[in-house]
Structures are given as structure tokens and as C-alpha cells.
Amino acid sequence: MNSPNSSTDWNGEQEPRSVGLWAFELSVDLIVRNARVGSNPDIVTDIAVSDGIVQELGAAAASGDTEIDALGALVTPGGVDPHCHMAQISSTGVPTDDDIHSGTWSAINGGTTTVGAFAVQHRGDQVRDVVNAMVDRVSREAVADVALHLILTEWSESIKSDLDWVLDRGIVSLKIFTTYDRLRLAPDAVIDAMAAAGRHGMSIMVHAEDDVMITEGRSRAIATGLTDARGHQESHSRLAESAGVAEALRFADRADVPIYLVHISTAGSLDEIRSARSKGAAVTVESCPHYLWLDEALLQGDLTTTAAFMSSPPLRGAEDREALWAALVAGEIDVVASDHSPYRMDAGKLPNGNATVFTEVANGMPGVEMRMPLMMSAVADGRLTLERALEACCTTPAQFLGVYPQKGALLPGSDADLVIWDTGVERTVHHRDLHDAVDYTPYEGLRVTTWPSQVLFRGQPVGRSSSPGSASYLKRQVSS
Secondary structure: OOOOOOOOOHHHOOOOEEOOOOEEOOOEEEEEEEEEOOOOOOEEEEEEEEOOEEEEEEEEOOOEEEEEEOOOOEEEEOEEEOOEOOOOEOOOOOEOOOOHHHHHHHHHHOOEEEEEEEEEEOOOOOHHHHHHHHHHHHHHHOOOEEEEEEEEOOOOHHHHHOHHHHHHOOOOEEEEEOOOOOOEOOHHHHHHHHHHHHHOOOEEEEEOOOHHHHHHHHHHHHHOOOOOHHHHHHHOOHHHHHHHHHHHHHHHHHHOOOEEEOOOOOHHHHHHHHHHHHOOOOEEEEEOHHHHHOOHHHHOOOHHHHHHHOOOOOOOOHHHHHHHHHHHHHOOOOEEOOOEOOOOHHHHHOOOHHHOOHHHOOOOEOOOOOHHHHHHHHHHOOOOOHHHHHHHHHHHHHHHHOOOOOOOOOOOOOEOOEEEEEOOOOEEOOHHHOOOOOOOOOOOOOEEOOEEEEEEEOOEEOOOOOOOOOOOEOOOOOOO
16 A cells, blocks of 8 residues: 555556535635545545544545545544553552653654553542542643553542542543552452443443462462462463453442453453353453464563563463454454553563563553554455454444544544554564663564554644644543
């Protein structure tokens, strides 16, 4: 596929025919001409933008102050990644290396123009303090738009009474953990928090793993001298995840609330979800690119190399990956999010150098910049339809965040967050080409066939740098 402004023909043959959705004549700031906005390469349209908003799609008779000729290239809405950790303290007490500025800069260079980040109420923290601090930081640093979720690590009447205030600040989703000593809520607190969130119309995100299984597995691994990534893998077993998912679904049923299950990685968890859905459960299912592309074999070996690939849940094998792909194709996985967790190899991954054991490793991988290129490459390679990729990476995440169709759509009235894609590229991923504050990518050496050739944020081309605070905090509203 040609990059914009190149002169070669579509597929080396003839230019795509211009078929407008409707004709328009407007005085506009920007027109993106000859954009392919669907899966049919023979149909292109023009996109008119004024004041950062999409005005019309059709055959433009007027001219814009600025014009970009896409030359038949695929143009999509900017990606929406609802699960990103930036400016946050990990479960091991280590801060992420991406702050809001570097994290959103990485996101936007990969074609993601909206992210969901987290304000974290660590034990002893006041909810209002952590929310205000994070909103202020987003307003000062962001170069892509940011919505916020609130992580709760404890539950009390005081926190419950703050939920109305949290809603007024534009946060409509809570995240809770069923494992990690620094983060988890007790089962009765989980149920009460779910019920309170439901009464307020809020969404509940759940990191679902069985804490007892993980704790016992960790003790066994250490007792037998298994202190590398395999110890982590054994602790966070497939059964620990599926049991945690089953419990979270039972809790949600008791509280009568819909839930959002983050980073599903196993076939067993999918089975639990199918069973719950067959009984009427309202559940949104998320998985991540590292569970779709990377294999558990990367966890075999010395921690100096394997720590880079440690996440919770851990990477799985071919059987689970194939089950995830099948579920994504079928629409059973609703969202593909990065779970961007950016820790450098020195302070975060190997805090004690060669003497580091798996319990000291900050879990998670950077991925916000690679999510959209990987998913769009899956489209170009015929593994996934364009419609499914956009649902999982744009539409459904925006709906969950409560910002659709302002975000996640290419419609009149939507923000003009647009990505022009080069779908004929053969590119090898190297961290040196990425824009985060970490020192590696788990996708190093991977071949991709699609890459953003140009990103527009509210109708403005993203350049080589962007001023901190040039984007917005998205104040969300409860979905009606």
C-alpha cells in the first residue's frame, strides 16, 4: 500500500475510484482526500475537518485550508486504549518509567489517540487527593486525550461516600484486584464495592486471579529453588486465572452489576465467561497483544532476559493463544488493550541485578505504541477483519469509556483523530524506533506489515514532538 502523497497506483494497477458517501461543499480547515474508510479498496471518500471535528465524509467540491491526499490509503479513527499504566506505582512499589507525557507520546505515535489511565488509591490515601493529583497531571502533561479509572485498594464507608464526588470528577469506572498484597480487596469488600458501583451506574474492572492459589504456588516455587520467571509462571497458573474469573463472575452476579474482565489469557477463562454469558451475565472481555502474539517459551531461561516478558497473568502457550484468536475473531473478546506497564530493565525488572528473584520483578510490559500496528497487521495478513479490529481497538473501548462517538468513530461530529496507514510495509520492530521511556520492547525483531504513516490529532498532524498539556482530560459520564 502506498504512503500518502506517493505516486504509484493501487496494487500496481489502477487508482481506486472515488465514491463519495455524499457530496458536500464546505469551507473547512482540512480535507483528507481519497481516504479508504472501509474494507473495500475500490471505494474512497474525502473527510472534511473544521475546528478539530469531522464535518462530513463524501466527495468534496470545496477546498480546505490544508489538504492531505491519502491516495487510497486506509484511514481509521485513532485507537482507544482503555488500559494503560502511566505515572503509577506498581504492586512491587516501583514507579512506571512512563509518565503521562511520555506514555501518551508513545501512544499517539502508534496510532492511539485516547488512553484510559489510572488514579490509584493506595492504602491510607484519600480518594479525593489521588484523583485531583492525577487529573492535574493529565492536564499538564498529556499529548493524547486521557480518561481515568480509579483503582481502590481498600474499601470503607468513607470511600463509598466519595463515589458521588468521583463521578462529578468524570471517573465512572473502578478497578479492583483479587490478588497482590498491596492491591487486593477481601471478597466481602469486592462484593460491596461492586454493589455500590452498580447503584451509582459505574463500571467495575476486575483483575481476576485466585490469591490463595498464587500465594501457595509462590511458596512452593521458592521452597524448591525456582526463583526465575518459571516460578512466576507456576504461581500464576492457568487454573489460578480461570478460578479467579469464575469467582469474579459469581460476585458480579450477587451484586447484580456488569463487569469488565481485564487481560484474559486462557481458554479456561473463556469457558467460564461463556458459561456466565449463557446465564445472562453482562461481561466485557479484554485481552492484550502480548497474549495473542507472544509465547510462554520466552519465560524459559535466566531472569536477565526473561524478566522483560513477565506479566500477570503470564504469557501462555499455543493452545491458549489459538483459543484467544478464535474468541477475538468470533467477537467473544470485546476489547484488545495494551495493559501498558512500562518498567525499565534496571530499576523495575531487575532491581537487584543478577540476584533478582521473580517476586521482586515489576510485572508487565510496554505495549501502547505497538497495539494498533499489530492489530492492523493482523488485518493486512488476513487473520482478522478490519471491522473486528476497529471494534476491539476503537469502538468498544470508546463505548466502555463513555466517550463514543466523540472518540473511536469516524463520523460527522467525531473528533478528527485520524490514522493514515501504510498497509504494504515490511517492517521489523526495534525499540530504537519507538517513543516510550522504557529501554526495550517485548516485540523486538517481530515483523509487521502495517504502520501509521501519518497521525492526525483533532485535525492536526502529529509532528516530531508535541507540547505537554496539548491534549485533554476527558471527563466521562455514566452511560445511559
